[in-house]
Amino acid sequence: xxxxxxxxxxxxxxxRARVPEAPEILARWAEASALARSRMTCALDESYGNEPxxxxxxxxxxxxxxxxxxxxxxxYWRTLDKADHSFVAPAFVQAGAMVVVPNYALCPxxxxxxxxxxxxxxxxxxxxxxxxxxxxxxxxxVVGHSAGGHLAAMxxxxxxxxxxxxxxxxxxxxxMSISGLFDLDPVRQAPFLQSDLRxxxxxxxxxxxxxxxxxxxxxxxxxxxxxxxxFLRQNQLIRDQWGPSTVPVCEAxxxxxxxxxxxxxxxxxxxxxxxxxxxxxxxxx
Numbered sequence: 001x002x003x004x005x006x007x008x009x010x011x012x013x014x015x016r017a018r019v020p021e022a023p024e025i026l027a028r029w030a031e032a033s034a035l036a037r038s039r040m041t042c043a044l045d046e047s048y049g050n051e052p053x054x055x056x057x058x059x060x061x062x063x064x065x066x067x068x069x070x071x072x073x074x075x076y077w078r079t080l081d082k083a084d085h086s087f088v089a090p091a092f093v094q095a096g097a098m099v100v101v102p103n104y105a106l107c108p109x110x111x112x113x114x115x116x117x118x119x120x121x122x123x124x125x126x127x128x129x130x131x132x133x134x135x136x137x138x139x140x141x142v143v144g145h146s147a148g149g150h151l152a153a154m155x156x157x158x159x160x161x162x163x164x165x166x167x168x169x170x171x172x173x174x175x176m177s178i179s180g181l182f183d184l185d186p187v188r189q190a191p192f193l194q195s196d197l198r199x200x201x202x203x204x205x206x207x208x209x210x211x212x213x214x215x216x217x218x219x220x221x222x223x224x225x226x227x228x229x230x231f232l233r234q235n236q237l238i239r240d241q242w243g244p245s246t247v248p249v250c251e252a253x254x255x256x257x258x259x260x261x262x263x264x265x266x267x268x269x270x271x272x273x274x275x276x277x278x279x280x281x282x283x284x285x
Contacts, residue, residue, distance in 0.1 A: 009190040012230035015146070015258040025259045026084065033086035040089060043133065048125035049118065053105035056122055057082055059089040061098035061134030067280040068135040070100045070126055072155075074146025074179070077115055078107040078196045088143075091266045091273065096282050098135035100126050108196045112184075112207055119151050120163045127171050138168070141279045142175045145262055149180025153209040153238065156219055174279040176220040178261050178272065179231055182210035182238045186230060210241040217246035220275050224256030231258065249275055 016022045036059075037044065043058040061068075069092050073085045082103040089099040102122035104115045123140065130137040144152030156175040160167040181187060184207050188199035205211070219242065223235035232252055239250035253271060256264055264270035277283040 004189075006189060006191045009186055009230075010192050012228045013187060013190040014192055015227075018228060019257050019259055022259055026080075029087055029262075030084050033084055036086040036090050037083075040093065042086075042089075046125070046129075048102065049121045051105060051118070053103050054118055054121065055082070056100055056102035056125065057086060058133050059086075059093050059099040059101075061096070062093065063096070064131075064134045065136050066096055066098045066134050067139035067141060067282060068098045068100060068126060068130050068137070069276065069280060070102065070123060070140060070142045072102065072104075072119060072142060072144035072148035072151045074144070074148045075106075076193060076197070077112050077147045078193075088262070088266055091268055092276070092280075095268070095277055095280075097280050098130065098133050108198060111203070112197060112199070113203065116151060116154050116207065119155060120158055120160075123155055123158075123171055124160075124164050124167055127167055138173070139281060140172055141276070142172050143178065143265070143276055144176070144180065145178045145265075146258065147181065149177030150182065150184075150207075150209065152177050153180060153182060153219060154207075156217070157209055157212045157215040170216060174218050174220075176222065176272075176276055176279060177235075177238070178222050178265060179224065179227060179258050180221060180234065180238065182234050182241070183208045210237050214242040214246045217242070217248070218279070219247050220249035220279060221247050221251075222249065222261065222272050222275065223252050224258060224261040225252040225254045226257040227252075227261075 045055045071088045082101045104118040127137045142152045142155045152175040160171040184204045221235050239247040264272040
């Protein structure tokens with residue numbers, strides 16, 4: 001990567017600065033999420049671990065044996081909450097899935113490594129409890145946005161039998177990263193994130209899935225075409241590193257920015273939505 005100054009990294013990675021309407025979009029997500037919880041059957045704040053932040057929300061399937069979508073929110077590992085993202089659930093429950101939306105503790109109170117371990121516990125809980133909510137524990141797909149896209153790739157690469165000896169080798173059957181981050185070195189160099197994330201060269205090596213051995217895929221990598229050069233590069237990087245057999249879908253979607261990409265995920269007519277249905281085994285293609 002060419003040498004850039006710190007201001008360049010801020011411009012590339014500060015999505016809220018790049019998208020002036022971000023506050024209004026986030027407010028609409030929260031409003032739509034509250035509405036979803038009020039209208040849907042849901043089990044809120046199920047505990048997947050002993051820490052206060054280790055809670056998840058479950059939106060049960062309408063029939064047993066359904067595939068499970070685990071949605072991991074973004075916010076640069078330091079902001080946002082599962083309660084802001086219940087809006088992901090209605091379209092996928094309608095399509096025949098069970099949906100799980102975990103929380104995790106936020107930086108700087110914890111490190112990204114601790115967050116990655118928390119999300120493994122959330123998925124392990126899902127394997128163990130999915131059947132109670134109509135889900136098939138052998139058909140778990142992790143979808144993540146932004147920092148959540150990084151965590152989704154980490155979970156696809158996880159060695160699950162080290163997490164729990166009751167877990168299958170592939171607890172995650174497929175993953176989707178939307179606006180994901182796969183090389184954390186440039187993130188480390190963005191001044192607006194440094195004090196919260198406290199990344200070091202050694203933690204970057206441990207936490208950059210682009211440089212992990214390629215997992216048994218598939219991973220779908222999607223990004224908004226209106227996102228920064230760096231987010232477009234990150235999306236292509238995971239295809240280049242893991243190969244097209246592991247990353248069969250690698251697309252930049254016209255007209256979408258870092259926030260509106262999630263609208264395409266939940267729009268039944270959206271391209272990202274259809275890719276997610278394909279991963280869940282609910283697609284028509």
